[in-house]
Structure formats: C-alpha cells, structure tokens
Amino acid sequence: MRGAGPPQGFDRVLIANRGEIAVRIARTLRSLGITSVAVHTPSDAGARHVREADIALEVPKYLDIEAIVGAARDSGAQAVHPGYGFLAENGAFARRCAEAGLVFVGPPAQAIDAMGDKIRAKATVSAAGVPVVPGSTELEGWRDFPALIKPSAGGGGKGMVLVRSAAELPGAIESARRTALAAFGDGTLLIERYVENPRHIEIQVLADTHGNVVHLGERECSLQRRHQKIIEEAPSPFVSPETRARMGAAAVEAARAVGYVGAGTVEFIVDGTTGAYHFMEMNTRLQVEHPVTELVTGLDLVELQLRVAAGERLPFGQQDVRLDGHAVEARVYAEDPARGFLPTGGRVLVLREPGDAAAPGAAGHDGRVVVRVDSGLVEGGVVGSEFDPMLSKVVAWGPDRASALRSLDQALGRTTVLGVVTNIPFLRALTTHPAVRAGELDTGLVERVLPELVPDIEVPEAVLVAAALVFHALPQGDDPWEVTDGWRVGERAWTTWRLESRDGAHPVQVRGLPEESAEVQINGEVVPARIRLGEDLGVTIGGRTERYLRVRDGDTLWLGKDGASWSFTRHLIGDPGDRPGAAAAGDGVVRSPMPGTVLLVKAQQGEQVSEGQPLVVVEAMKMEHTVTAPCDGVVSELPVRAGQPVDMDAVLAVVSPVASPVVSAEEA
Incomplete structure (x- = not known):
C-alpha cells in the first residue's frame, strides 16, 4: 500500500x-x-x-x-x-x-463541529437516512428508563451515566455535567433510551478531498467497563457480509453528510437479538482500536491520513477492500480491577513487553500469527494521575478468531509491568472466558461475569516464601549481631516478619539464610522450599518451581509472574517500623481510593453526617469517585480542599461515630 x-x-x-x-x-x-x-x-x-x-x-x-x-x-x-x-x-x-x-x-473544522456535538450529529445523519437512537436534550423530564446520559461534546465513554429510575436522575445529571465540563469544557448533556444487552459495532471510514469515501469493515467493541472499551476485534463474530455491507453504506452516508475528509469512525449500537442498528456517534479522528483494522486489511491508517491531508487520492476503491484473518486488541490500563478498576500509578521498575513482530500494516498474510504492541511505557518512567490510565495496547492477528485470541492471551502473559498495578490478569481472564471465546458478546457482559474475572485476591504461598527469604537475605549492616538469621547457641531462632501487601498483612517466620537452606514458616507450618536468587527468582515448593521477576524499590519488594504482580513491605514484628496497616473499617477514617485530585468537598468540619452521605469527590485520569461517610457521626477532621492532590490511601476525612442514645425501658 x-x-x-x-x-x-x-x-x-x-x-x-x-x-x-x-x-x-x-x-x-x-x-x-x-x-x-x-x-x-x-x-x-x-x-x-x-x-x-x-x-x-x-x-x-x-x-x-x-x-x-x-x-x-x-x-x-x-x-x-x-x-x-x-x-x-x-x-x-x-x-x-x-x-x-x-x-x-484530520477532517475539516466544520465536520468536527457537526459530529463533535452529539445532538447536532444525530440530526445530521438522521436527515441522511441513517437510523438513530431515540433521545432528548430535556433531561429533567425524561421518563423512559433505563436511559443513558451522555456529554454532547464528549467521547470515549467519559461522563456517560446509566440511569435506571427517576430517583437516580438528579445525581446522575450532576455527575455527568461535572465530568463533561472537566473533560471537554462543555457541560451540555443529552439522554437516550438505553438498549439492554446491546452490541457496540463501529465502522472505519476513509475519505479524500476528491469525493471518494470508503469503509474498511467493522470492529466489535462490546467488551466494555464503565462504557469504555477494553478489548476490540475485527471483524465482528456477529456481523454477516450482508449486514457489513448495509452498515458500511450507512457509515459512508454519514461521512458524506458532513463533507468528511480523512479517517473517522461511525459507531452503532446493535440489538444483539434482532440485528437492528442505530447511529450513536462519529469519532472524527483515529481510534484507539485502529490497529485491529490495520492488521486485517494490511493498511497503515496513519499513512493514509497523511496522504489524504496532503491532497492525494485514496489509492483504492471499495471493491478493493479485503478482510484477511482476525485481529484482537487488549488495552493495558494502570488500574486495579480488585478495587473497582480504580486508577493506580507509580514508577515502572521493570518492563517486559512481547516482541513487536509486525509494523503497522504488516498483517501476516502468510498465515503466521502476529503480535503487535503499541506502548508509551518506558522502564523508569512514572505513571501519574494527570493523564488517561491507558498504558499500552497488545494486539494479536491470526488466520482465524480462535488463534488470534490464543495468541493475545500468550502475549499478555509475556507482558510484565512491575511497580504499577495493571489490569493484565483481568484481561487474560476475559479473553479466555467461555462467552468471549464463543463470540457471545454484549456491552453488559463484563459486569455480569465480573466475579469470575476478578476473584478475591490471594497471594500465592510461593510468593510469600520468596518475599520472606529475599527480604531476609538483604544486607542489614556491617554488625554481624544485627543480621536477622536467627543465629544463637544451639538451634537457630525464628525471625518473624510482617509482609504487607494490598490484600492485608502476612506474618511469616524465617530462620537461616537462602544460601544456607533457610526455613520458612507460615501460620505455624514449615514450608519445604528452595529458592534461587537472580534477576528471576525461582521458588520450589513441593517439587513445583515458580519463577518470579523481582525488583526492590526502597523498602518495597515487587514480584511479578505472568502479568500479575505483588508488592510487599516488610516490618519486623515488634520493631518501631511494624505498622498495624490501614485503619479498621469502623474507625471512621475515610481514605482516598486512588491517587488523584480532590474535585469537590461536599461536607464541612463539625457537620453531622449519615452513613453513605457523600463527603469528598476525588478525580483521577478523568474518572470521578465519590467517597462517602462510613457511619453516622460528626466530621471531626477534614484535612483536604478542592484542587488538592492526594495519594492513594491519604486521609480525606474522619467521621467520629455518634453514640446511640440510651433508651429507658419506659421510653421503649
């Protein structure tokens, strides 16, 4: 091309x-x-x-x-x-x-304006004969539930709020408008009928300045959380050649209706039962998921954008577009699925990504499976809270859908980002879920099967053993009496460490040193383990060897394996550094669930509040999280203000519980 x-x-x-x-x-x-x-x-x-x-x-x-x-x-x-x-x-x-x-x-400014305003866009494409979802700009009087509130000027799912009843409407409008203003500088909203169990299908279009408009087939984008895409693929396992032709023609007409030029995407909501489709919006830019289209068409969309912008004609017509094989993309985010997908952050201590086997457009048409990585990560770089949490995209191509999914899972397993909690284990669970493998997708699938994708966090015993032994073996000064190997006359003594990770504290006892066949004891039971130190950490328990990447950052040890990572901080039991950890749930301390910025403070010091009442709104990476009162009581401490940056687990407020009044038998 x-x-x-x-x-x-x-x-x-x-x-x-x-x-x-x-x-x-x-x-x-x-x-x-x-x-x-x-x-x-x-x-x-x-x-x-x-x-x-x-x-x-x-x-x-x-x-x-x-x-x-x-x-x-x-x-x-x-x-x-x-x-x-x-x-x-x-x-x-x-x-x-x-x-x-x-x-x-990109497209002309008038096309951006026409399609950037969702209200105007719907009117424009409707006039061109493209079916649209029923909706209104009169939010307060809306009575057709469930409904979806959208920022008129927005995109990418930001600010979208699902509302299932009239009682939820006022709060949803407030949240959506605040997000829209922060993300897009425009608080205009619209509301639409929400299609239950829909599929999200989008069509890639290209147009030049000579009047030529083509489409490059569809992408399936139904695997979403919080209305944001997680995994995309091309072509869709749901769309037939006949439906592709009809939707493609509708997308081309939508582009023509605004005099579009360049690469753009027309998004449709599709009824998974009837196949009926309705226009949602047009994204007047390159899409995050454009690599899957590149891999099945053999085209470089960025090159085509540049050539069109330079005034060149499209080098092919609609009849020349062919879809070869299947491609699937997974978005790697700095977020913690176990904590409700809250954004994370930190320094990238170790980075390992699958080899980039294909440049854009090299679709592997000889039948080989191709893995492509589009990444902004660099070892030593800091992932902060001021930008979107997406870090990279791992994309796989195969001659068919099953091989592409298998290749993607393997590629994710070869991706390691230590120092920053990511969604990689979640992505692997999702790509291997039976419904995903069968192509039975809709935009609500992830929420329905979430417990299967994000099980309760458990730190493997091998990880505890490795963490304890490596920490135990770290240099501890020049004084031999300070080495915590448990030496004494007769039998060695056990040294007890508290290893703190995000799922709690783990008391682990160690004696000896790794090179001297150290012993480890968890919950009073000796663990028969051998350990090999190196860049990779090998831990053998019961004849089975687990291998982990390891890196030390200050007083924290990071261990990673198959896309998962654990971080541990050690404290010797009884030492001044032995901290009890996070406050108990009933102590009234309210902490930030993520690193970010305080957007709103909705309470005042000394105010009496009820359990569940909003206290502080924290924003990070364009996502809001409302922190509520953990109990009935009085706000005794409120150390934050709007605009203040906060770390994860920073204290936002303290609610002192109000003692229940004593009720006499006569009053009862």
Whole structure:
C-alpha cells in the first residue's frame, strides 16, 4: 500500500499528543522519511514519545492551542497530527492550524463541529437516512428508563451515566455535567433510551478531498467497563457480509453528510437479538482500536491520513477492500480491577513487553500469527494521575478468531509491568472466558461475569516464601549481631516478619539464610522450599518451581509472574517500623481510593453526617469517585480542599461515630 516517498509537501510533522499514540504516529513518520516533532509538558520530559521523536519541544499543557501551534511553527513543521484525545476533535484547533498555515491531519473544522456535538450529529445523519437512537436534550423530564446520559461534546465513554429510575436522575445529571465540563469544557448533556444487552459495532471510514469515501469493515467493541472499551476485534463474530455491507453504506452516508475528509469512525449500537442498528456517534479522528483494522486489511491508517491531508487520492476503491484473518486488541490500563478498576500509578521498575513482530500494516498474510504492541511505557518512567490510565495496547492477528485470541492471551502473559498495578490478569481472564471465546458478546457482559474475572485476591504461598527469604537475605549492616538469621547457641531462632501487601498483612517466620537452606514458616507450618536468587527468582515448593521477576524499590519488594504482580513491605514484628496497616473499617477514617485530585468537598468540619452521605469527590485520569461517610457521626477532621492532590490511601476525612442514645425501658 505504501506510496512512493513521503506525502508531497510534508518533510516535518508535529504530533500534538503523548503516550502510545504519539509513539505509534512517530513510527509511521519514520518509515516515510518524515521528521517527527514531539511536544511535552514539563512533567512529561522523560516520556517515551519524547525519546523516540526526532525533535521535542516543551509546552505548558497538551490542551494549549496557541502553544501547540507555536511549537509547530518554531519547528518548521508543515502539518500537525492530533492523534486521539486532547485536541483531536477540537474544531477551534483545526481552524487555528489553518490560520497559521499548518495542515491539520484530520477532517475539516466544520465536520468536527457537526459530529463533535452529539445532538447536532444525530440530526445530521438522521436527515441522511441513517437510523438513530431515540433521545432528548430535556433531561429533567425524561421518563423512559433505563436511559443513558451522555456529554454532547464528549467521547470515549467519559461522563456517560446509566440511569435506571427517576430517583437516580438528579445525581446522575450532576455527575455527568461535572465530568463533561472537566473533560471537554462543555457541560451540555443529552439522554437516550438505553438498549439492554446491546452490541457496540463501529465502522472505519476513509475519505479524500476528491469525493471518494470508503469503509474498511467493522470492529466489535462490546467488551466494555464503565462504557469504555477494553478489548476490540475485527471483524465482528456477529456481523454477516450482508449486514457489513448495509452498515458500511450507512457509515459512508454519514461521512458524506458532513463533507468528511480523512479517517473517522461511525459507531452503532446493535440489538444483539434482532440485528437492528442505530447511529450513536462519529469519532472524527483515529481510534484507539485502529490497529485491529490495520492488521486485517494490511493498511497503515496513519499513512493514509497523511496522504489524504496532503491532497492525494485514496489509492483504492471499495471493491478493493479485503478482510484477511482476525485481529484482537487488549488495552493495558494502570488500574486495579480488585478495587473497582480504580486508577493506580507509580514508577515502572521493570518492563517486559512481547516482541513487536509486525509494523503497522504488516498483517501476516502468510498465515503466521502476529503480535503487535503499541506502548508509551518506558522502564523508569512514572505513571501519574494527570493523564488517561491507558498504558499500552497488545494486539494479536491470526488466520482465524480462535488463534488470534490464543495468541493475545500468550502475549499478555509475556507482558510484565512491575511497580504499577495493571489490569493484565483481568484481561487474560476475559479473553479466555467461555462467552468471549464463543463470540457471545454484549456491552453488559463484563459486569455480569465480573466475579469470575476478578476473584478475591490471594497471594500465592510461593510468593510469600520468596518475599520472606529475599527480604531476609538483604544486607542489614556491617554488625554481624544485627543480621536477622536467627543465629544463637544451639538451634537457630525464628525471625518473624510482617509482609504487607494490598490484600492485608502476612506474618511469616524465617530462620537461616537462602544460601544456607533457610526455613520458612507460615501460620505455624514449615514450608519445604528452595529458592534461587537472580534477576528471576525461582521458588520450589513441593517439587513445583515458580519463577518470579523481582525488583526492590526502597523498602518495597515487587514480584511479578505472568502479568500479575505483588508488592510487599516488610516490618519486623515488634520493631518501631511494624505498622498495624490501614485503619479498621469502623474507625471512621475515610481514605482516598486512588491517587488523584480532590474535585469537590461536599461536607464541612463539625457537620453531622449519615452513613453513605457523600463527603469528598476525588478525580483521577478523568474518572470521578465519590467517597462517602462510613457511619453516622460528626466530621471531626477534614484535612483536604478542592484542587488538592492526594495519594492513594491519604486521609480525606474522619467521621467520629455518634453514640446511640440510651433508651429507658419506659421510653421503649
């Protein structure tokens, strides 16, 4: 597909984005011989996309239009690629680029405006004959439940709230409007009838400036949580060739209705029983899940975007589009499924990702299975709370759906991110779930089977053994009397450590040192174990050997295996460093469930509150979490204020329980 040389007129392109999408765009620019220009905020100076670009310039923030345009002009770039998110669907940004003599690698500003406003978009495509979901902008009077509230200017599932009754409506409107304002700068909302057990199918379209519009088939995006996609695939196991042709034609008409140019995606909600489909929205940009389309079509969508932006014609027609094999993508997030998918963070201490066996567009048409990784991660980099929690995408291609799913599971098993809790074990459980393997998908599936995907956290015995022995063997000073190997005249003594992990405290007893056949005791029972120290940690229990990656960060030991990771902090029982851990549930201490920023403080110090009453709203990575009172009582401490950054488990408030009044027998 690749044309001869770079698109005419482009020898330098600025990427107005960060993370994995900026790295991915730079890859295509490099292959075309185009100089890539990255922008970064001060906190992002060491990010991977900065390291991989040819030129990097600092800007105050990624949403600063004037700073981005100024950086493009200063660098000598002829064009700006917005990626997705940030300014990608901002009509004002597209217009400002044009005013500055820069080519915006995306659709015209009027198309962005028309499709960026969901209310206007529905009216536009409806007039073109595309079926739409019934809805309204009159939220307060809505009575058709269940319903879905959406930010009119938004995308990516942010700010969407499912409402099942009129009683839930006021609070849902407040939350959705607040999120919409924070994420998109526009609090306009709409409400739509919620289709129960729907499938989410989207069509990739491409249009040039010469009037040619084609579609590249569909992607199945039904595996979601909180209305955000987790796993996507192409083609859909549900869509027949006839349905693909009809939906594709509708998507092409939707694009034509607004004079669309470039790559875009038309999203449909599909009734999984009848197959009836309705337009939801059009994303006027590259999608996160575009790699699965690239792998089944053999096309590089970023290259096509650049060529269209340069005025070239699409090099193929609809009749030339072929879908070969199957591709599945999994999004790796910095989040903890065991804690309700709350965002996490930290420093990437160890990073291991599957080999990138295919560049974009290399679909492995010879029958081999292909694994592709689009990643913004770098070892030593810090994952903070100011950006979206998606870290990377692991994509697998196979000649059929079953082989693609198997390859994806194996690739996820070879992915290790120590130092940051991720959703990798959850993704593996989801890709191997029987309903997913059978293609029986809908947008509510993940919630229904969540207990199967996120079982109660259990730290394997082998991990406890490894953690105890490695901690025990760490250098402890020059004084031999300070070495905690339990030496004494006669039999060695046991040294008891408290190993604290996210699921609790684990008292473990150790005596001796690993090189001296140390013994480990858990709950009073001796564990017959052997340990091998090295970059990889080998622990043999009962003849079975478990291998773990290990890394030490200060007083914390991180162990990882098959995409899962555990962190332990040690405290010698009885020492000053032996902390009891988190406060008990009934002590009234309210802690932050995630690192982030205090968005709202909804209570006052000294106020009497009831159990379940909202106290503080914490926002991280564009997700809100409302922290409530754990009991009836009085807010005795309120150490936070709106706008204040907080760490995970930071104290947000303390509610002092109110003693129940004594009731006499006569009063009773």
